[in-house]
Amino acid sequence: MSAAKEILERLAGCPLPEWHHVEPLLRRKTLESGETLFLAGMAHPYVYFVETGIIKMIYETCEGDAWVKAFAAEDRFFASLAALLPGGVTSFSAVAACPAAVESLPYHLLDQLGDKHPQWQRALRKGFELYGFRKEARERDLLTLSAGERYQRFIEEYPHIAERVTDRDIAGYVRVTPVALSRIKSRIKLRQMEEKDAS
Amino acid sequence: MSAAKEILERLAGCPLPEWHHVEPLLRRKTLESGETLFLAGMAHPYVYFVETGIIKMIYETCEGDAWVKAFAAEDRFFASLAALLPGGVTSFSAVAACPAAVESLPYHLLDQLGDKHPQWQRALRKGFELYGFRKEARERDLLTLSAGERYQRFIEEYPHIAERVTDRDIAGYVRVTPVALSRIKSRIKLRQMEEKDAS
């Protein structure tokens, strides 16, 4: 069973018809750590499904910083929404944060199947619903939390990701420099020591 | 013609069937500036359509800050995605940033119509697509731009909103305090003066 099928049918909540039309267009790709899946600026209307490993989506600024928009680990799907819209291009790049295997499908195929079958349309809508839900949470964290709080929430919420990517990437996600993240970590350690001493 | 119908049919790209089933559940509400539409923490599975005015969506922290997630002006729709999901609650409040009139529809109705008619399902999917697209852009701005750049982008991209809300709300959107925004503005003014002097 392909990761794509599993993920899409979980979204739809039912089996999806015409999978035999999908199969031949499903591309599988394995990536080494650090290998690029796609680059910002490309027209890239594909949806990805993570089979194994972790993909990081990054915004690269002209100053050379690389801020991490999101991580996608096993069983997640992702895409550049901007690139799915007609004539759109990705504003971020996707890079393997550790050895990974992904599957991809062209969005126009999903779009067509959506117009033909309510089950597919439902899967797509649920997919966008979930995507929006995640983005809403990310936006809230960036707006309301301090850097230290964002770090703590990240390691609590995604421990399975935190332990498999570099601190550098975590810093990019938390939106601080690696130096600042190191300081934040030592501050936390210090506080934990103090609490232990007090008790 | 209601704002909701106009917005939804623009999303669908075609007329929507069974509008007579929608009409009786469509609620219209006018708000004075500062009046609350809904509060964070509520179960609130409704989609809103802005007829006139501007609604701000805000995250209120326990420290008493109010950060502005987004503004919705004329012809926009919005909802708390988290509250649309079964059992979910809003994590933000919606407040009129100036006198406003909105229409609302219960999401379960849209969900049902989506399951019945491909046109409705398409409208919903396009709606989520657009919502995700906007959130993606917001996330990028928060990750890659400095406070000053975020302010400049905001007044360039949404001049019709910028001139109708208070600086206090703009500061909340840019994610700085009103004091810092004032400083940013005077810094920009200073730079413009210098450029004029140089030329």
Add this chain to the structure above:
DNA sequence: GGTCAGGGTTAACCTAGGTTAATGAGCGGT
């Protein structure tokens, strides 16, 4: 007219995080 409240500005001070640079640990390649 006077008063009051809220928004915007400015100044003084403080803190968190950015910047640069030096140091050391881990690791693959030769």
Add this chain to the structure above:
DNA sequence: ACCGCTCATTAACCTAGGTTAACCCTGACC
């Protein structure tokens, strides 16, 4: 074993923004 690389840490210094408080302006209300 050695080199070279990347990553994490630490220190020194700097800057942007937070905090507090004083001030002014405007508009609503009495």
